[in-house]
Amino acid sequence: MxxxxxxxxxxxxxxxxxxxxxxxxxxxxxxxxxxxxxxxxxxxxxxxxxxxxxxxxxxxxxxxxxxxxxxxxxxxxxxxxxxxxxxxxxxxxxxxxxxxxxxxxxxxxxxxxxxxxxxxxxxxxxxxxxxxxxxxxxxxxxxxxxxxxxxxxxxxxxxxxxxxxxxxxxxxxxxxxxxxxFGSGIDILWFKLPKRDGDPGGMVGRLSKGQLFVRIERQTHWQAAIAVRKGGYDEIRAQGLDRFRETLVTLTPFLADRVHTVASWDDVKVLDIxxxxxxxxxxxxxxxxxxxxxxxxxxxxxxxxxxxxxxxxxxxxxxxxxxxxxxxxxxxxxxxxxxxxxxxxxxxxxxxxxxxxxxxxxxxxxxxxxxxxxxxxxxxxxxxxxxxxxxxxxxxxxxxxxxxx
Incomplete structure (x- = not known):
């Protein structure tokens, strides 16, 4: 050796x-x-x-x-x-x-x-x-x-x-x-969305009725994350991509013209927190x-x-x-x-x-x-x-x- x-x-x-x-x-x-x-x-x-x-x-x-x-x-x-x-x-x-x-x-x-x-x-x-x-x-x-x-x-x-x-x-x-x-009771679903001219910039968290959505402005895209219950990804996946996209639009309406770019669950990364x-x-x-x-x-x-x-x-x-x-x-x-x-x-x-x-x-x-x-x-x-x-x-x-x- x-x-x-x-x-x-x-x-x-x-x-x-x-x-x-x-x-x-x-x-x-x-x-x-x-x-x-x-x-x-x-x-x-x-x-x-x-x-x-x-x-x-x-x-x-x-x-x-x-x-x-x-x-x-x-x-x-x-x-x-x-x-x-x-x-x-x-x-x-x-x-x-x-x-x-x-x-x-x-x-x-x-x-x-x-x-x-x-x-x-x-x-x-x-x-x-x-x-x-x-x-x-x-x-x-x-x-x-x-x-x-x-x-x-x-x-x-x-x-x-x-x-x-x-x-x-x-x-x-x-x-x-x-x-x-120490563990954690949440996981994070991490994904990207295109950025358009005129989008409001910065780092923004969105809170609404049991939902936490974060978007971070990057050079060419939005880095986005949704918090879910620990192990809750399978339930969200079972509800389908259309439901997932609808949730994103409800939380941040200006994303409506691009949520289709989350084309499959392969575009979503589960971070085990x-x-x-x-x-x-x-x-x-x-x-x-x-x-x-x-x-x-x-x-x-x-x-x-x-x-x-x-x-x-x-x-x-x-x-x-x-x-x-x-x-x-x-x-x-x-x-x-x-x-x-x-x-x-x-x-x-x-x-x-x-x-x-x-x-x-x-x-x-x-x-x-x-x-x-x-x-x-x-x-x-x-x-x-x-x-x-x-x-x-x-x-x-x-x-x-x-x-x-």
């Missing part, structure tokens, strides 16, 4: 894996990132780039390049009820130079990170490399196993192995690390970050932001000991302690919103009038800064230490 060596091996070339790989290579740490696929072109990935990430780009001297990528800026999040429009989050009230969030295709964002990382001789990306598990010696993770497209097995030895391979992490499972599952979190993010030689450490609900759209903040915190703490060969378990514990609280607090907010509002609403329980919180935000607009900050900045934004800039 082919065996190679590096200082840090990272499974997964998503936002967390590529950001960490770029920062470590920038600091002079030999780093190999492994990605199962040959490209980044996959639909239904999170495309939000938050204000905290935009600030990070500036701190790394990348903001000018980054701003040239085609993107949409969203300045507020509106919710339309049967009583009319309400503003849930006004990003224009954010402090700093980025009073907005942006939407950018994730493949463009990942390609940007890869291009920057590739400038550093200590960085390497292995495509078509499916990570299958950890390797161990004397009770410590000392690398990972991966398989190429021809089915050949390889091993990569490393001082530190990082699981950034998502919510179904092969490394996490191989290491016997089980997350605490879960919230979970590892009790411990590491074991000797292994660290989990991003979705491998904590799966977030799409509520507030903060999953990518938290993953990137994990990567920055990990690089801040681990770059120097990795470079000097002095990495200890205490360093891994410091990363967990740094990121556990903002992650847990964010998940508590998500769970509260789901269990107290979204799940009962989707089940058709309780009142069908405009929620009190939306009325309060309309009466006191200054409060719209709170949801905006939680979404766009987060509870503990990270900045790279001077040696990484």
């Amino acid at each position: 082919d065996v190679r060596h590096t200082t840090c091996a990272i499974a997964g070339a998503g936002p967390a894996g590529l950001m960490l790989g770029m920062l470590l290579a920038r600091a002079g740490v030999d780093t190999v990132v492994l990605e199962k696929h040959g490209d980044f072109l996959r639909d239904f990935r999170g495309d939000t780039v938050h204000a905290s990430t935009l600030r990070l780009m500036g701190e790394l001297g990348l903001q000018e390049k980054f701003s040239k990528l085609a993107h949409q800026r969203i300045h507020c999040l509106q919710v339309v009820t049967d009583d009319g429009p309400y503003t849930l989050a006004d990003f224009r009230r954010l402090p700093g130079e980025f009073p907005y969030i942006t939407f950018l295709p994730q493949w463009d964002f990942l390609t940007f990170l890869l291009d920057e990382a590739s400038h550093f001789p200590h960085f390497q990306l292995l495509r078509h490399s499916e990570v299958t598990g950890v390797t161990t010696a004397e009770g410590r993770v000392n690398g990972l196993r991966y398989r190429d497209t021809e089915g050949r097995e390889h091993e990569l030895r490393a001082e530190l192995t990082v699981a950034a391979d998502g919510r179904r992490s092969a490394l996490r499972e191989s290491a016997g690390m089980e997350p605490r599952v 879960q919230i979970d979190r590892l009790r411990r993010w590491w074991r000797p030689g292994l660290l989990c970050i991003g979705d491998a450490a904590h799966t977030m609900s799409p509520i507030m759209g903060v999953g990518i932001n938290l993953a990137i903040q994990d990567a920055v915190a990990a690089a801040n703490i681990l770059a120097e000991p990795l470079r000097s060969g002095t990495l200890t378990e205490e360093h891994l514990g410091r990363v967990e302690r740094r990121r556990m609280r903002p992650t847990a607090q964010t998940q508590r907010i998500q769970r509260f919103l789901q269990t107290r509002f979204l799940e009962p609403w989707v089940r058709g329980e309780g009142r069908s009038t405009t929620p009190v919180v939306l009325r309060l935000l309309k009466r006191l607009p200054v409060l719209q800064a709170g949801p905006a900050r939680a979404m766009a900045i987060g509870l503990r934004p990270e900045s790279p230490v001077p040696s990484l800039r």
Whole structure:
């Protein structure tokens, strides 16, 4: 079997894996990132780039390049009820130079990170490399196993192995690390609709009598989502596509001339919504970050932001000991302690919103009038800064230490 060596091996070339790989290579740490696929072109990935990430780009001297990528800026999040429009989050009230969030295709964002990382001789990306598990010696993770497209097995030895391979992490499972599952009572049906000249823009949620529909403006289309009861997709599918299209038109009439583009159920992706979190993010030689450490609900759209903040915190703490060969378990514990609280607090907010509002609403329980919180935000607009900050900045934004800039 082919065996190679590096200082840090990272499974997964998503936002967390590529950001960490770029920062470590920038600091002079030999780093190999492994990605199962040959490209980044996959639909239904999170495309939000938050204000905290935009600030990070500036701190790394990348903001000018980054701003040239085609993107949409969203300045507020509106919710339309049967009583009319309400503003849930006004990003224009954010402090700093980025009073907005942006939407950018994730493949463009990942390609940007890869291009920057590739400038550093200590960085390497292995495509078509499916990570299958950890390797161990004397009770410590000392690398990972991966398989190429021809089915050949390889091993990569490393001082530190990082699981950034998502919510179904092969490394996490191989290491016997089980997350605490909080569950969810909703799923999301995710699909695209064409955008026409003259369409009202932005990011809008539509609430009406047990229905929650969200549309997000993109360059050429609307990214759309409907919340359904957990496992409720089969019931909706049994009612037929015509009924599904009728629901969309009832919620947002201007879409009537294009709902036919949802031509089959193959055009609708079911997102299994879960919230979970590892009790411990590491074991000797292994660290989990991003979705491998904590799966977030799409509520507030903060999953990518938290993953990137994990990567920055990990690089801040681990770059120097990795470079000097002095990495200890205490360093891994410091990363967990740094990121556990903002992650847990964010998940508590998500769970509260789901269990107290979204799940009962989707089940058709309780009142069908405009929620009190939306009325309060309309009466006191200054409060719209709170949801905006939680979404766009987060509870503990990270900045790279001077040696990484």
